[in-house]
Amino acid sequence: MSVFDRNDDLGDAGHEQVVFCQDRASGLRAIIAIYSTALGPALGGTRFYPYASEADALTDVLRLSRAMAYKAACAGVALGGGKAVILGDPARDKSEELLRAYGRFVQSLGGRYYTACDVGTSVPDMDVMASESVFVTGRSPEAGGAGDSAVLTAYGVFQAMRAAATHTWGEPTLRGRRVAVEGVGKVGLHLVEHLLADGAAVVVSDVMPAAVERARALAPEVESASVEVLPTVDADVFAPCALGGSVDEALVSAVQSRVVCGAANNQLTSPSIAGALAARGVLFVPDYVANAGGLIQVGDEALHAGSGGFSFERAEAAASGIYDTVLEVLATAEREQTTPAAAADRIAERRMAEAESDPAGSRGLRLPGGTR
Amino acid sequence: MSVFDRNDDLGDAGHEQVVFCQDRASGLRAIIAIYSTALGPALGGTRFYPYASEADALTDVLRLSRAMAYKAACAGVALGGGKAVILGDPARDKSEELLRAYGRFVQSLGGRYYTACDVGTSVPDMDVMASESVFVTGRSPEAGGAGDSAVLTAYGVFQAMRAAATHTWGEPTLRGRRVAVEGVGKVGLHLVEHLLADGAAVVVSDVMPAAVERARALAPEVESASVEVLPTVDADVFAPCALGGSVDEALVSAVQSRVVCGAANNQLTSPSIAGALAARGVLFVPDYVANAGGLIQVGDEALHAGSGGFSFERAEAAASGIYDTVLEVLATAEREQTTPAAAADRIAERRMAEAESDPAGSRGLRLPGGTR
Numbered sequence A, B: 001m002s003v004f005d006r007n008d009d010l011g012d013a014g015h016e017q018v019v020f021c022q023d024r025a026s027g028l029r030a031i032i033a034i035y036s037t038a039l040g041p042a043l044g045g046t047r048f049y050p051y052a053s054e055a056d057a058l059t060d061v062l063r064l065s066r067a068m069a070y071k072a073a074c075a076g077v078a079l080g081g082g083k084a085v086i087l088g089d090p091a092r093d094k095s096e097e098l099l100r101a102y103g104r105f106v107q108s109l110g111g112r113y114y115t116a117c118d119v120g121t122s123v124p125d126m127d128v129m130a131s132e133s134v135f136v137t138g139r140s141p142e143a144g145g146a147g148d149s150a151v152l153t154a155y156g157v158f159q160a161m162r163a164a165a166t167h168t169w170g171e172p173t174l175r176g177r178r179v180a181v182e183g184v185g186k187v188g189l190h191l192v193e194h195l196l197a198d199g200a201a202v203v204v205s206d207v208m209p210a211a212v213e214r215a216r217a218l219a220p221e222v223e224s225a226s227v228e229v230l231p232t233v234d235a236d237v238f239a240p241c242a243l244g245g246s247v248d249e250a251l252v253s254a255v256q257s258r259v260v261c262g263a264a265n266n267q268l269t270s271p272s273i274a275g276a277l278a279a280r281g282v283l284f285v286p287d288y289v290a291n292a293g294g295l296i297q298v299g300d301e302a303l304h305a306g307s308g309g310f311s312f313e314r315a316e317a318a319a320s321g322i323y324d325t326v327l328e329v330l331a332t333a334e335r336e337q338t339t340p341a342a343a344a345d346r347i348a349e350r351r352m353a354e355a356e357s358d359p360a361g362s363r364g365l366r367l368p369g370g371t372r
Helices: A054-075 A096-108 A123-130 A150-169 A186-198 A211-217 A249-254 A271-279 A291-302 A312-320 A323-333 A338-356 B054-077 B098-108 B123-130 B151-170 B187-199 B210-216 B249-254 B272-279 B293-303 B312-320 B323-334 B341-358
Strands: A017-025 A028-036 A046-049 A079-085 A178-182 A202-205 A235-242 B017-023 B028-036 B045-049 B081-088 B176-181 B201-205 B237-240
Touching: A017 A054, A028 A054, A028 B293, A046 A054, A054 A079, A054 A291, A079 A096, A079 A312, A096 A123, A123 A211, A150 A186, A150 A235, A150 A291, A150 A312, A150 A323, A186 A202, A186 A211, A202 A211, A202 B123, A202 B312, A249 A271, A249 B054, A291 A312, A312 A323, A312 B123, A323 A338, A338 B054, A338 B249, B017 B054, B017 B098, B028 B054, B028 B098, B054 B081, B054 B293, B054 B323, B054 B341, B081 B098, B098 B123, B151 B187, B151 B237, B151 B312, B151 B323, B187 B201, B187 B210, B201 B210, B249 B272, B272 B341, B293 B312, B312 B323, B323 B341
Parallel strands: A046 A079, A178 A202, A178 A235, B045 B081, B176 B201, B176 B237
Antiparallel strands: A017 A028, A017 B017, A028 A079, B017 B028, B028 B081
C-alpha cells in the first residue's frame, strides 16, 4: 500500500495529492485523492462504501481519481481529476454530522477538489455538504445544482456513437442502424430516446424487467432480448450501459456489431480486450471518452459556481464536443497504429504533461488565497 | 502501514488529516500530518530526510505530529499539532523549485498547518517556502520571523528546572545547586548562561570538544566531564540537552541527581523508564513540557502573522508559563498517583478532547474561506 507509487508502464505520473481525513466526533474516515490539477480543479464524486480495509479504499480512490483525470483531459474540459471515498456503510454510518465534517475537509482544500455524487452518496447528501463547502457539485437544482447528470451522459454517448458512425459508415447518424443497448436504467433510457429520435432501431436488455418495460413503452418498435442473448443479436452497435466489466473475452467472440460504444464505466475486463476487439475489426469507443457528458454537466456547475452558476445550454454545447473528441481519438489511433483506448490515454497524458510543463505558468488551477 | 490506526492504549485518538503531496516537476514527495486542530492551527517543523521507505516516512510523521499536539496542548498555547516530512536527501534533492512547490501545498491547506524548521531544513529554506505561503514560521528575523528558537527553548527549560526545584527543595531557584548539562550546543549553551546567572554550579559534557570549550569560556567555574562520566557525577540536576534517547536503564541506575530535566526530545528510550526513575526517587520533568519554549517562540510568529507579527517579549512571557505548567504536571502526577510523563499526556488529552467536544464550537481553528 503505497501512495506515491507510479505505474510507468501505463504512462502514469503518480498522484499530486492524497488526503486522509478523520473526524473523531462523527466517526468520519475519508480519503480524497487528487491525481492532477494541471488542467483545472480536480472534480470527482465521493463514494461511500464499506471497504474491507483501508488499503482497499486507498487502491480504489487512487484508481478512480486517475480515471477522472484522464476523462477530463481527453474531453478537453478545464478540469483536473480527483475522487474521494468515505470508509463505512452508508446505510449505517451516514449522518448529517459526518457529511458536514466531510464538507469541511473539502472546503479546507480551497478548491483544489470539487466533489459530486457517486455510489453511496446522493443529491441530498451534496446539499448537506454544500452547507460547509462551496466546492460541491451535483447539488439539487433548487440549490443551484446541475441536477441529474444522466441527462448529458446519455447525450454524450449518443454523440460518441454518431462519431463512430461517421468513422465506420461515413455518416454522422444512426438512421437505419440497429443498436443493442445493454442496461436501460437512467442513462440507457435517455440514450434509447436519442436513438429513436435519430431513426435507429433499438433492442434492449436489463436485469430488471421493469426497466425493460419502461424502454419498450417509449415506442412500439423497441425490441428486447435477455441479458445473455443481447450481445449476439444482429446489430450494428453494441452499447454497454449497465455495470462495468461487461466486455470480456466471451463478448469479443460473440458480438455481432461493428461498433461497441456505451455509457458504462470500465467496460473492458482487462486492457488487452481493446486489442482483441481491434483484431476482430470491432471499433471500440473508449468508455471514458463516450461517457464524459456527466462530468461535463457537473463540471459546468463547478467551473461557474462563482459566475452565474450552472447553465444546461452551455453544458449541452460542451457535451456536443464529444463528437469531435471521438473523431480525434479514432484518427490518433489510426495515425499512431494503436487502439482507440490507448490513443485516448495518450491524448490525455500529453495534455496534462503540456499543462504541467508550461513555463508561462498558465495552469488551470490557481490556489485561492495563495501568493503566487 | 495504516494512516487511520489509533493506539487506544496510549489514549491516542488518531490523526485528523494526513496529506500526501507530490510535485512531478520538482520531484517533491512530502507527507503533512495534522494530529489535531482542536486547540488551534497545527504547528510543526518540516523534516527533510532520506527515508528508506514511504512507510518509514509515514511512521515518523505520524509519531512526530502527535508529539507536537501533546506539547502544544500541555503548554496551554492555542495551537494544534502537526509535522511534515519531505522524502529525499536534502544535500542532493533540495532545490528552490521543490521548496516552492512544497510551500504551495502548505498554502493550499489554508492555515490548518503552519510549518517551521526541523532536521534537514533551515531558516533560509523557510524564507523560500514563505514566498509561496503565508503559513510559514521560523523565517529569518529580516523577513519578520521569530528567528532562532533555541533562545526560548533554553529559557523554558530553565523555568521547568526552577519549578522542579520548588517541588523538590521548596525554592524556585537553582542557587547553590549543581547541574550536569549533557550537550552544550545552541540550547545547552543558553541554558548554562541562565544557570550561571541564577547562581548554580555547572558541569558540562559534549561529544564536540569545541562545544565544551565554548561553555567553559562562559565562566571560569564551569567544569566539564566526559560524556560517559557526566551522568554519574554528584549533581542535583541532570539535564539531557543532546540527542534523544539518553535516558535509558543504565542511566537510571547510574544517575546521582534528584531531578532529570533537559531540552532533548524523546529523552526516554521507552515509556517504562519513567516508572523506573520514579521508583528510584528521581523526579523526571517530561521532555516535551520542559522544551516547549521553542514551540511557543515560533507559535507567536504563527498566531500573530496577521496582527503585528512576532514579539519576543510576548513569547518570552508565554514561555515563563512553563514554570506553572510543570508545577501543574507534578501536582497532577501526585494527585492521580502516576508519573509526571503520564500526567502530562493526560492533561494534553483532556484539553484536546474538551476542545473537540465543546458544543459552543469555540475551537481554536476557523477554516479560512469556510462557510461555517
